[in-house]
Amino acid sequence: MGGSGFLGGELVRRSVMDGRVVAATYLSRPGAAAGADWLPLDVRDRTAVAALIGEFGPDIVVNAAFRQSDWVTTAMGAAHVAVATSENGGRLVHVSSDAVFSGKAVTYTENCVPDPITPYGAAKAAAETAVQAIDPTAVIARTSLIVGDGGSPHEDLVRSLATGGRNGVLFTDDVRCPVHVRDLSAALLELANSDRAGIHHVAGADAVSRYELGCLIARRDGFDPARLPFGRRADTDLPGPVDVRLDCGLTQRHLRTRLRGAREFVK
Template identity: 30%
Template sequence: MRVVIFGATGMLGHMLTRVLALDPRYEVFATVRGTLDDYPQLSGYHRHIIENVAVTDEARIGRLLEEIAPRVVVNAAAMRPSGLTPATTIDFVRVNALWPHQLANLAGPMGIRLCHISSDGVFSGQRGAYREDDRPDPEDVYGAAKLVGEPVGRHVVNLRTSIIGPELNAGAGLLSWFLRQDAAIKGYSQWLYSGLTTLELANIIRDDVLPNSDLQGIYHVAGAPISKFELLRLLSKYYEHDIPIEEDASVTRDRTLDATRFLNATGYKSPGWPDMISALRQLGNL
């Protein structure tokens, strides 16, 4: 099966490129904004990389899809709001809110399925155990943009989730941030989370989403609920990064997702967090 991945330099995108490239069932093509010189960690996958592709270049992407003729495209491209300027705000809106709809409009007439990665950030976290039919109530600009960016169509499946994993460059994700710390940190014991490691989500896309053409609409894809405090303790254990982690109960959030619909559609049940973190650590870096 031919698959095109957009956002191959991101936290999920580079992991998904790695996972699919090693599976003989898939012929994977992954786009990067710059060149492989900018991302030497991807050099081992050079046969699968298409350089200098901006997701804002709709005409070029249309030609690319016509030439490759994939069965599925995966949109893992996203832009975080940290350090936004007037200029980058335009790109932020384009990438998160507009581009997914443009991609859906390109893919549909070509008979290409779209797997779009959304976020648990479409919910405020005031309640938790959110289902697909619960009304979204994002409380920040990222969540609002990701909500607006959820495309619709019979050829589209939206995966609402949250991820933790390594990044190609020094990123702002939880794992990268944690491994940079060399003094005591705080972990929120009342901030509940039900995400997945990037390795686990890549495996889900490989085994449960890409082969299943019946999936359409919105699905919550989640692991077992865990507090940020307990998650940091697991990272400390499996990554052997022994720094003091102080429990902090001052912040309360519950963005946990109810993944029953995805379970019923695919039979998928997530491993426990120790197993997911251990597998991620054993995989190592690119």
């Protein structure tokens, strides 16, 4: 679910390369990845979700569908996918987010209780609760800022800021554990094919600020990092957690996929 997004597209590409029969859903337009059946779906429509999953009969469903400003898509949509997948005997991997945490504790393990402070974080936390209640065998994979080799929204933002094409700043106190989209997709599919269940943290090994990450991306892409505007989230009235670090040590011990840090994969 959510195959046309940045993560969804990589999941489709990797699954097709692995020789799987892949159906990928989209809300407004199909993705660019070849080799998949692209199917329109609004996860807010419980009947449509049940019909599609019932007709296709997937062995594995990875739910990467979300909309930050839409509770029904993010929270209720996850419940609809979980119900339909469970009823059809499929294996569910639900993609969650570090947004379920406030940042008060800074570092979070898999057994930490969500304490979201934004509507999006609350929707993601509600989705986790629903998925666990509906299907205790499902994997819930919390991740962080997703980066690639040039195609992610954060990378687009950095390039726009570096060239003066967009106003804004990169926060020096807004810390996350960025993950490469290839590492994340490989880990999600590995978890899907395992006997693991419950909460897993799947993020990068490095805790970096959005500004430091921006500097890494700028250097890689041939831009002067000195051109990047910076500031502190604490000096603004923007809602949201500041420093949230997912401890992935427990999950990493069960994965063959190595979750690299941004200082390694952004070169």
